[in-house]
Amino acid sequence: MPYSPCSFHLLAAAALLATPVAFAGVPDGSGPVHELAPAFLPTEAAAPSLPPPLSRDVPEAFRAGQNLHVLGQVAASRIAAADAEALVCPTCPEGKRQRTGFVRTLDQPINQLGTIETPLLQNRSMWTFAVRSPGAQAVRLRFEELDLRGAAMIVWSEGVDGPIVRGAYRGQGPDDDGELWTASVPGETIHVEIVGREAPTFTLREIVHFDRDASNPVEHNDGDGGINGNGVFSCHNDAMCYTDPDDDVARRATGQMNFVSGGNSYVCTGTLLNDSDGDTSAPYFLTANHCLSTETEANSLEVVWLWQKSACNGTLPDYNTLPRSTGADILATTSVDDGNDMTFMRLDGLLPGGLAFAGWTTAHPSTGRSFHHPSGSWKRGTTFDAVGICLYCICLDSSDFDYYKMTDGLVEGGSSGGGIFNSAGQLFGQLYGRCGDAISPDDMSCSNIDDFAAMYGEFEETYPEIDFWLSTLGGTIWVNAAQPNLPPQNGSSVLPFDLISEGYAAAFDGAQIKVIGGSYPGAITMTKVLTITAPNGVAVIGQ
Secondary structure, three states: OOOEOOOOOOOOOOOOEOOOOOOOOOOOOOOOOOEEOOEEOOHHHOOOOOOOOHHHHOOOOOOEOOOEEEOOOOOHHHHHHHHHHHOOOOOOOOOOOOEEEEEEEEEEEEEHHHOEEEEOOOOOEEEEEEEEOOOOOEEEEEEEEEEOOOOEEEEEEEEOOEEEEEEEEOEOEOOOOOOEEOOOEEOOEEEEEEEEOOOOEEEEEEEEEEOOOOOOOEEEOOOOHHHHOOEEEOOOEEHHHOOOOOHHHHHHOEEEEEEEEOOEEEEEEEEEEOOOOOOOOOOEEEEOOOOOOOHHHHHOOEEEEOOOOOOOOOOOOOHHHOOEEEOEEEEEEEOOOOOOOEEEEEEOOOOOOOOEEEEEEOOOOOEEEEEEOHHHOOOEEEEEEEOOOOOOOOOOOOOOEEEEEEEEOOOOOOOOOOEEEOOOOEEEEEEEEEEEOOOOOOOOOOOOHHHEEEEEEEHHHHHHHHHHHHHHHOOEEEEOOOOOOOOOOOOOOOOOEOOHHHHHHHOOOOOEEEEOOEEEOOOOOOOOOOEEEOOOOOEEEOO
């Protein structure tokens, strides 16, 4: 019978920091269970809010016809074409992805010559420009050939209660390759402000024009949000109304994903996972392969955190002021044909406070719950009972996927990639899709939930692909000149790098480099946020 695994996408994000707990057992007699407890990221870890932009109070900072670049109106045919493109999902027969916007390529690329320079005190200058895409709900930019040359860059737009500011961005982008996707700002005009002593260089060829408001999908009582576009069901459950102590872990580990794929912007769900490194924690993030699977897509990733109510049936925060992470590096990915439809990434930059890292298990609980962002909307919850067989679906490999009936609430477009959790806040799978009966294979509503099942890729199958990062490496990179290794060196305590430069290249913002005592010739310039220690002696660098 037909199935539609892409008919919904889920958004999950989790970050937790605590002493991990591991134990062994046997799930269904198939082998040892690998488990790790969740952990919270302290609230005080949150980065301080950015000050108001200087350029907002400089009347001549943005001038029409000079550095205020206004694009043409978007034709209705362009939006129709984007909707048609979004229906094409090679890994999702009969399915579709939840689209929020599309890429606009500029007729004339913008570079530093398209800015206005304003002199500041202390031999500094401010370079400014703006881009307006008429009719946009929100806008974000893709920089290429970027070199900020010691300057700091922010992007901003006018919000309801003042400026919405993203950044600050520095250097040559998160991967030092000159590419940078900014976070999105609301409205049709995005302002760019760069402050430093040396003129930056960059090229801007592409922007994302959000023609749909990712923070405010249309509510409806029947039909399918995935089919009808930007909608959510009345029978979705408020995620904050789940009261088990570890539900808060799973909620805080779940985030809304916005990313670019094939010229359009989409939403999905993903989850922060805890690792066994007791000293620090890496921002590891799990989602579905059919959401994103390439480094180009991962570079465009924007994760919006804590898009949830203040309490059960409480108030919603201002979506535009929520913390965000941008950019990621793919560490492992498998398609539905080669595994269980998963993508495992490490997010770029520092995480905001108040999140959590979900624990995980390779066991197969008979019940579960998920937290997700249907149609990109605020966080909802769903409970499940294991089915054991695939019922109405075209059956995928039962050793890779588990099937669950939705017992309270449902999942739809925007939910894909989100985690399913046990009562201890441990993830045991990520959402691939749903499948229905032959009569209404892709028309789920609140009245026919019993005709559908949800398909989750098993973490039991994901774990062997990612256990090196979760169990061996974590957030600590080892360097030991006295223990030179033939390749591959991977920065673990067993196979450490023998050069500081190698350890630095492998490190990420928030990581720790442990340097075994010794002499390390060669100076190095460091611009990442790192902790460097010499755990058993003195390390001399640069002599």
